[in-house]
Amino acid sequence: MKPPPFAYHAPATVDEALTDLARLGDDGKVLAGGQSLIPLLNMRLAAPAALVDINGVAGLDRIDVDGAVTVGATVRHTALERHAQALDACPLLRQALRLVAHPVVRNRGTVCGSIAHADPAGELTAVLALLGGKVRVERAGAAPSGIAADRFFLAPLESALTAGDLVTAVTFPRMPTGAGSAFVEIARRHGDYALCGIAAVVQLDGDSAISSARVGAISIHPTPLVVDCGEVLTGRSLDDADALRAAGDLVDSASEPASDLHATVDYRRQLTRVLTARALAAAADHARTRSQEAA
Amino acid sequence: MSTGVPADQHLDLTLRVNGAARQVRVPPRRLLSDALRHDLELTGTHVGCEHGVCGCCTVLLDGQPVRSCLMFAVSARDHEVTTVEGLTPDGDGLHPIQRAFQECHGLQCGFCTPGFLMSVAGLLDDNPDPDRNEIVEGISGNLCRCTGYQNIIAAVERAAELIAQSSGDLPRADAGEPAPERAAPPPPYGAAGPDVPGAARDEDAGPEVVS
Numbered sequence: 001m002k003p004p005p006f007a008y009h010a011p012a013t014v015d016e017a018l019t020d021l022a023r024l025g026d027d028g029k030v031l032a033g034g035q036s037l038i039p040l041l042n043m044r045l046a047a048p049a050a051l052v053d054i055n056g057v058a059g060l061d062r063i064d065v066d067g068a069v070t071v072g073a074t075v076r077h078t079a080l081e082r083h084a085q086a087l088d089a090c091p092l093l094r095q096a097l098r099l100v101a102h103p104v105v106r107n108r109g110t111v112c113g114s115i116a117h118a119d120p121a122g123e124l125t126a127v128l129a130l131l132g133g134k135v136r137v138e139r140a141g142a143a144p145s146g147i148a149a150d151r152f153f154l155a156p157l158e159s160a161l162t163a164g165d166l167v168t169a170v171t172f173p174r175m176p177t178g179a180g181s182a183f184v185e186i187a188r189r190h191g192d193y194a195l196c197g198i199a200a201v202v203q204l205d206g207d208s209a210i211s212s213a214r215v216g217a218i219s220i221h222p223t224p225l226v227v228d229c230g231e232v233l234t235g236r237s238l239d240d241a242d243a244l245r246a247a248g249d250l251v252d253s254a255s256e257p258a259s260d261l262h263a264t265v266d267y268r269r270q271l272t273r274v275l276t277a278r279a280l281a282a283a284a285d286h287a288r289t290r291s292q293e294a295a
Numbered sequence: 296m297s298t299g300v301p302a303d304q305h306l307d308l309t310l311r312v313n314g315a316a317r318q319v320r321v322p323p324r325r326l327l328s329d330a331l332r333h334d335l336e337l338t339g340t341h342v343g344c345e346h347g348v349c350g351c352c353t354v355l356l357d358g359q360p361v362r363s364c365l366m367f368a369v370s371a372r373d374h375e376v377t378t379v380e381g382l383t384p385d386g387d388g389l390h391p392i393q394r395a396f397q398e399c400h401g402l403q404c405g406f407c408t409p410g411f412l413m414s415v416a417g418l419l420d421d422n423p424d425p426d427r428n429e430i431v432e433g434i435s436g437n438l439c440r441c442t443g444y445q446n447i448i449a450a451v452e453r454a455a456e457l458i459a460q461s462s463g464d465l466p467r468a469d470a471g472e473p474a475p476e477r478a479a480p481p482p483p484y485g486a487a488g489p490d491v492p493g494a495a496r497d498e499d500a501g502p503e504v505v506s
Contacts, residue, residue: 005303008369009300038364104361
């Protein structure tokens, strides 16, 4: 249970980090919070020849809130969780962050690390995908690029990142005024990986008619799954149980869950249908509250 | 390009642990938990699962609880580390959280206890008066195979009371006095130690052990 030997690099600037990563190629791995990487090392499931520790890189610990919430590569989950302005702009972040592992892990783990790790059970992957966010990727000798979430997550633990790439920030779009959101999940214990998790963003037309409803799901698909429920929900009321059931079926039919030690495919499908209805109803309540607060 | 340290080369590090600067010579892959236990002989920090699940190895990093098995010693440079030994820096008496665990029987075999104490130290520092749900969530990252958790939850409630009582002579909210805006924060963990009345050994708190 000890990590395999690795060479250690501690760059002080983004340029230095990019040069290190370019030179190391496939042998190099970025160390940020380490809350996913170090367990993999300790269990010898990964053995990179070198780690590039970006914790000392200047300027990566910023949270910027303007038209969107931009979170630098060394920002801890806890720091974002305590950033009132960011959470106001994007309340779904607050709802998701409290479900990310345990408070002690969130003190060290980073938001960008959760995205770069591309775990389809990771709450923040669904938030980024559902809101249509972007990942800022830099590499030596190239202009920084912004990869949209729907092109970033390719397969379980596999993203569009290639050797030499460094995620320097992720951007979560601001939620529209009056939009409501919710994140519900079922896990064996608080903080464990969810057996199924559903995020929802709902906009209402007036007090109860739905004008848009989208769902992001974790742990039921090889990548974070986004489903637009507009076709079965637009114009209908969220108090309409049939409408909610139809949305649950829609998300279920789009998903490809797998069985594992913790839950069978059938159980995950059942959770998908039930939690989709719950998340949509909670998001609609949240939309009403936000509209009242804005009025 | 930064200067890399080869895998087989040792680093000379200065770690600030429990308020003192300590020198260690370790390879890059040395976990903070192992540096504390093996290099610094601070064996109060326990090691359970070594992949971040059990919480036994929890220490404070700049006052925030973190898993020392999910950090490299080299990453702790430039940070203040507090281990369970640092709760009572002069080695005398019990910290209010330790007293509460003792009073409420919040431990049986004791293996998980250092991790719980440090998680709770972080929790109460952040939220001096947590409700039951906040306590349950706050300790959700620590596993205990003996107690069934109920006594640990009671101990956290008691620790919050003891810390509130010991942080100066502030009037208590339930004493009919005007409540303070917010209870004074507990003393910072570090070399100076908790200079609080409640931290001193209370001879009346339990039976004397006669040897």
